[in-house]
Amino acid sequence: MSERRRLLYLILIMVAEVVIIVGIAIFILFRTAFDQQKERLRGTVMCQARLIESVASFDAVYSQDYPEGSTQATLQQIADAHARHVGLSETGELTLARREGDHIVFLLRHRHADLDQPNPVPFDSKSAEPMRRALSGQSGTMVGLDYRRIRVLAAYEPVAILNLGIVAKIDIVEIVAPFVRAGMVAGLVAVLIAILGSMLFVRISNPVLKRLQAYSERLEEMVQERTAELRKAQVELLKRERLTVLGQLAGGVGHELRNPLGVINNAVYYLNSVYGEGDEKIREYLQIIRSEVGNAEKTVSDLLNLSRSKPAEGQRVVLSEVVLRVLERYEVPQGVEVEVDVPKGLAEVFVEPHHVEHVLMNLVANGCQAMEEGGGVLGVSAEEVEGGVELRVTDSGCGIRGEDIGKVFEPLYTTKARGIGLGLAVSKNLVEVNGGRIEVESEEGRGSTFRVFLPSQRLPSQ
Amino acid sequence: MMDKSLKVLIVDDDMRMARTLASVLAVKGYESVTSVSACDALEKVKGGSIGCVVSDIKMPGINGVELCRAVKGLRRELPLVLMTAYSSDELVRRGLSEGAVAVLSKPLDLDRLLRFFSLLYGDRSVVVLDDDLQFGYLVAEMLGEGGYSVKVVGDPGELDEVLGVEGQVLVLGTHSGGKCSELEVLRAIREGYPELPAVLVEETRGEVSCERDELLSMGVAGTLSKPFEIEELSRLLDRVYLQMLRRILEQVFMID
Numbered sequence: 001m002s003e004r005r006r007l008l009y010l011i012l013i014m015v016a017e018v019v020i021i022v023g024i025a026i027f028i029l030f031r032t033a034f035d036q037q038k039e040r041l042r043g044t045v046m047c048q049a050r051l052i053e054s055v056a057s058f059d060a061v062y063s064q065d066y067p068e069g070s071t072q073a074t075l076q077q078i079a080d081a082h083a084r085h086v087g088l089s090e091t092g093e094l095t096l097a098r099r100e101g102d103h104i105v106f107l108l109r110h111r112h113a114d115l116d117q118p119n120p121v122p123f124d125s126k127s128a129e130p131m132r133r134a135l136s137g138q139s140g141t142m143v144g145l146d147y148r149r150i151r152v153l154a155a156y157e158p159v160a161i162l163n164l165g166i167v168a169k170i171d172i173v174e175i176v177a178p179f180v181r182a183g184m185v186a187g188l189v190a191v192l193i194a195i196l197g198s199m200l201f202v203r204i205s206n207p208v209l210k211r212l213q214a215y216s217e218r219l220e221e222m223v224q225e226r227t228a229e230l231r232k233a234q235v236e237l238l239k240r241e242r243l244t245v246l247g248q249l250a251g252g253v254g255h256e257l258r259n260p261l262g263v264i265n266n267a268v269y270y271l272n273s274v275y276g277e278g279d280e281k282i283r284e285y286l287q288i289i290r291s292e293v294g295n296a297e298k299t300v301s302d303l304l305n306l307s308r309s310k311p312a313e314g315q316r317v318v319l320s321e322v323v324l325r326v327l328e329r330y331e332v333p334q335g336v337e338v339e340v341d342v343p344k345g346l347a348e349v350f351v352e353p354h355h356v357e358h359v360l361m362n363l364v365a366n367g368c369q370a371m372e373e374g375g376g377v378l379g380v381s382a383e384e385v386e387g388g389v390e391l392r393v394t395d396s397g398c399g400i401r402g403e404d405i406g407k408v409f410e411p412l413y414t415t416k417a418r419g420i421g422l423g424l425a426v427s428k429n430l431v432e433v434n435g436g437r438i439e440v441e442s443e444e445g446r447g448s449t450f451r452v453f454l455p456s457q458r459l460p461s462q
Numbered sequence: 463m464m465d466k467s468l469k470v471l472i473v474d475d476d477m478r479m480a481r482t483l484a485s486v487l488a489v490k491g492y493e494s495v496t497s498v499s500a501c502d503a504l505e506k507v508k509g510g511s512i513g514c515v516v517s518d519i520k521m522p523g524i525n526g527v528e529l530c531r532a533v534k535g536l537r538r539e540l541p542l543v544l545m546t547a548y549s550s551d552e553l554v555r556r557g558l559s560e561g562a563v564a565v566l567s568k569p570l571d572l573d574r575l576l577r578f579f580s581l582l583y584g585d586r587s588v589v590v591l592d593d594d595l596q597f598g599y600l601v602a603e604m605l606g607e608g609g610y611s612v613k614v615v616g617d618p619g620e621l622d623e624v625l626g627v628e629g630q631v632l633v634l635g636t637h638s639g640g641k642c643s644e645l646e647v648l649r650a651i652r653e654g655y656p657e658l659p660a661v662l663v664e665e666t667r668g669e670v671s672c673e674r675d676e677l678l679s680m681g682v683a684g685t686l687s688k689p690f691e692i693e694e695l696s697r698l699l700d701r702v703y704l705q706m707l708r709r710i711l712e713q714v715f716m717i718d
Binding site: 251254255256257258259261262263264265266267269270273274293297301304310313 | 476479482483485486489490545548551567568569570572
């Protein structure tokens with residue numbers, strides 16, 4: 001949900017809330033005011049009725065000498081008093097009437113219409129309902145139409161002695177008006193407050209929301225990380241399992257193959273010693289058998305090294321000595337120049353020396369093979385890095401194609417005519433069982449660099 | 463010094479392995495006997511006339527490592543080499559800790575193994591360098607009685623005439639020219655003969671004030687101070703030879 005939309009919903013909800021609350025409050029107040037108004041009208045009308053009755057009974061005794069009679073005297077006094085009093089509040093007034101035949105005849109001047117001589121109203125019409133009730137001898141309050149056919153709240157009371165009816169009334173509109181006004185003002189203020197409040201709320205709650213959002217994102221990230229870790233662990237586990245099986249198999253195969261290879265090797269050595277001096281052909285063939293035994297042996301030991309999964313034992317090793325030993329043993333092909341930069345004073349590494357020799361031998365042999373055509377420079381260098389030493393073997397040979405670079409450490413991957421592609425896979429495994437890492441950088445046609453990190457400390461898991 | 467009449471005992475449950483190795487040794491002039499089990503091998507060791515044992519590790523019954531322990535129990539000084547087609551690191555380590563000279567992987571590097579026997583059975587050759595020639599001749603005479611072939615040289619310049627044979631050990635005596643001058647001579651020699659093991663003889667104890675580590679790094683296997691018993695030198699030389707034997711085989715030593 002967008003922030004704008006959220007703000008809008010929030011404002012709507014708050015406005016609705018405020019409107020409902022204000023509405024209920026105003027309604028209750030209105031009801032109370034209405035009831036009070038009713039009581040006031042009722043009090044007024046009863047008081048007036050009793051007063052007129054008293055005056056009438058007084059006049060009946062003492063105003064007999066009034067030219068139009070005592071009744072008229074009473075009415076005259078009432079009319080006179082009424083003329084000096086505008087009325088109740090804005091629209092309220094007192095009306096006094098009597099029934100003459102089928103008509104209601106009003107006796108006092110009216111506030112709203114027919115000022116001095118109000119028109120009579122037919123007795124059975126819809127207007128002047130309160131007065132009809134008063135003239136019918138009823139007493140009470142009601143909401144009904146007055147002589148103008150306007151809705152009013154009215155209290156009605158008969159005046160017993162003169163057979164009159166008196167009504168005190170006020171327009172409903174007048175009672176309602178202040179509440180409508182108050183409702184409108186309160187509503188307006190409420191809406192303003194609601195808008196301001198909502199904006200304030202959003203502003204205050206935004207950082208909290210943002211924090212919550214960030215946290216939930218982080219949580220998601222963590223879950224993803226953990227999932228990736230678990231997946232990696234699972235892959236690793238599967239790999240280990242495969243390696244264990246491969247290891248057992250390789251161990252068995254190694255034992256079964258190396259024994260006959262050993263016997264062949266001894267026999268060839270013997271034959272070469274005894275007959276090697278004689279026939280050229282015999283010597284050549286014996287040499288072939290010998291080198292093939294060597295190749296077979298290499299494959300077997302590669303397989304064993306590839307399946308090795310236990311961390312290596314390790315010891316303190318001076319890398320420069322290992323490099324020296326390997327380069328002494330390796331016959332560098334013609335056209336290849338070797339540049340060695342492995343300082344003697346380099347920090348010692350904690351590894352199995354013959355593993356590192358094996359790895360370096362593989363890398364050197366690979367580098368030289370990459371430079372078979374045209375020669376080049378083979379660089380072997382090392383420098384201290386955090387936690388160990390980085391050994392680099394660089395060649396200026398044919399390089400590795402971009403799409404192949406991810407596969408060079410996979411077993412059985414090879415671009416060479418000979419070999420089954422175990423060399424780099426074995427190297428990677430041997431480096432890893434020693435707690436190290438191996439990486440390659442290469443540019444096709446420019447050469448490759450293999451970086452081998454070797455730790456200077458025994459691995460904690462060992 | 464190995465009596466040349468003492469035989470090599472080859473132990474392998476694969477008879478063909480033992481036989482072919484015996485044939486190779488025979489061609490190169492070493493007498494050997496074969497055994498297909500550790501029990502039989504132990505009987506032969508008890509019978510005497512065995513100068514060296516080469517044994518497979520994985521054998522039914524008693525294995526090579528246990529045989530090694532048993533042999534060392536009978537004759538501590540008897541050199542024993544283990545070989546294996548495939549063994550766990552653990553077994554290889556135990557073999558070495560039981561006193562085997564080395565653990566070789568099959569197929570064997572026979573050139574190296576033969577160099578090993580050549581050093582084991584060959585004449586032990588010592589070159590004594592001391593400007594006190596009298597001292598040199600005295601040492602030569604006494605070592606000669608023990609079967610060593612000894613050459614005495616009075617000046618470092620003459621060393622090139624006598625050095626260069628595999629298995630030589632240099633006994634470096636005093637050389638006029640102040641303190642630590644022996645080390646300077648040794649440094650000069652190192653340039654031509656980086657691997658030559660050396661024993662340092664001081665005029666008086668503590669004369670060579672170098673650290674042990676520095677001496678080791680210069681290939682000094684041990685120091686003696688004049689005067690010393692010839693047995694002391696003999697024991698030191700025994701140790702040097704064992705190290706040399708180890709070094710010959712160590713480079714083919716492979717775990718797995």
